Amino acid sequence: MDDGVRGRAVAALKVGAIEVWPPVVLAPMAGITSAPFRALCREQGGGLFVSEMITSRALAERNRKTFAMIRFAEGEWPRSIQLYGVDPAVVGRAVRMIAEEGLADHVDLNFGCPVPKVTRRGGGAALPYKRDLLRAILRAAVSAAGGLPVTMKMRKGIDERHLTYLDAGRIAVEEGIAAVALHGRTAVQHYGGEADWEAIARLKEAVTEIPVLGNGDIWSADDALRMMARTGCDGVVVGRGCLGRPWLFRDLAAAMEGSAERARPDLGEVARVMARHAELLVESFGSEPHGIADFRKHVGWYLKGFTVGAETRRGLATAASLEELRERLAELDHTQPWPAAAEGPRGKSNPRDKVLLPEGWLDDTRGGVVTEESDVSGG
Missing domain, CATH: 3.20.20.70 (Aldolase class I)
Structure with a gap:
């Protein structure tokens, strides 16, 4: 290399x-x-x-x-x-x-x-x-x-x-x-x-x-x-x-x-990491429903490239408890090796037509304009 x-x-x-x-x-x-x-x-x-x-x-x-x-x-x-x-x-x-x-x-x-x-x-x-x-x-x-x-x-x-x-x-x-x-x-x-x-x-x-x-x-x-x-x-x-x-x-x-x-983890190791991730979220939220719900967005990223049926994916993404999630993870083919298709981009990728800016923002590079700041965190 x-x-x-x-x-x-x-x-x-x-x-x-x-x-x-x-x-x-x-x-x-x-x-x-x-x-x-x-x-x-x-x-x-x-x-x-x-x-x-x-x-x-x-x-x-x-x-x-x-x-x-x-x-x-x-x-x-x-x-x-x-x-x-x-x-x-x-x-x-x-x-x-x-x-x-x-x-x-x-x-x-x-x-x-x-x-x-x-x-x-x-x-x-x-x-x-x-x-x-x-x-x-x-x-x-x-x-x-x-x-x-x-x-x-x-x-x-x-x-x-x-x-x-x-x-x-x-x-x-x-x-x-x-x-x-x-x-x-x-x-x-x-x-x-x-x-x-x-x-x-x-x-x-x-x-x-x-x-x-x-x-x-x-x-x-x-x-x-x-x-x-x-x-x-x-x-x-x-x-x-x-x-x-x-x-x-x-x-x-x-x-x-x-x-x-x-x-290059096989699907079994990926499943163990998924379970660990969900457990950490549940512990952090102090609520199993909230932790499991927050984990759902990660399922597709973990499984990218692996051969997993649509029904199984849906089951993992809709599991309502840690126990159900673990049962669904156990159904995966844990011997499936790391696939080449697992590499590459993940997450949002589309460009935008324009950037939303305050009115007149581009008129002057020096002006010290201050607009009202959001009071909500999270980006």
Whole structure:
């Protein structure tokens, strides 16, 4: 394999005072990266595992649902929270709470979310277009962090005519951000098309003072090695690639240690991981119906590529209890080997026709416009 990376030539990732090995970050995903899923991934391999996106206003106002979303498993370290916000004062207040109350060890700021309910308020991937507002938010967050490392995740820009990532990267350095991550897509692409790894390389060339992480189209550990070799990035951010594949973190650890060993679980091992995942969700929710219902969206991802009948799939996706789920899992052919068709993309992939933005948002790149921030977390 010509991956360009051998053995421990891959260095640990330094995020402020936190050393991350392997240099891998679990991307925040709404409804996915709760404490149970993070625990499942951590059981497979190391890295930095980030919470679901939390709205800074909801945290500052001590919203009950939001506080439930920032629960961490016993022994989970470093504890990482991703914040979304559009108002520097509110973001600063939320970060100060995190630091002073010991709610987490690391704060990541979201400037990459492309969903309409975020961008239409000027947040997520829309916000870096307003350079002064971006700077104000970063300055407020770093000032309030009390020594906790603050990082940021972003996209290339709104679309190809409104690219922001190089300016945003330089602003991040100037304002004391500890690391930047770039998803090599624009907001209008959503998750469609191919990620632009060359943009990650350009950002790495422009930003040399702090680590640059690459994100987009990492479906396997070998993809991560190729990205690092091609772009020079200091680490990778993995999102949809681990849906139904928590053992990807085992592969990433092996690959970055220089090992060619990769996890190729048969359907029996996949079934055991599915059961474990459901059990963790039930334990976290404190409710079997709620935990099982939350697990249903994962079934198709776990079974991708395996030969499983439609009736059996429906039974797994509609199981009403852990006992019923285990009975359905027992019906699977546990000897079925890992199929080639199991590789490749998972999750949403369609591009959008346009990005919803506040009126007049694109008229001026400098204006520090602040729109009303959502009080609901989850992205």
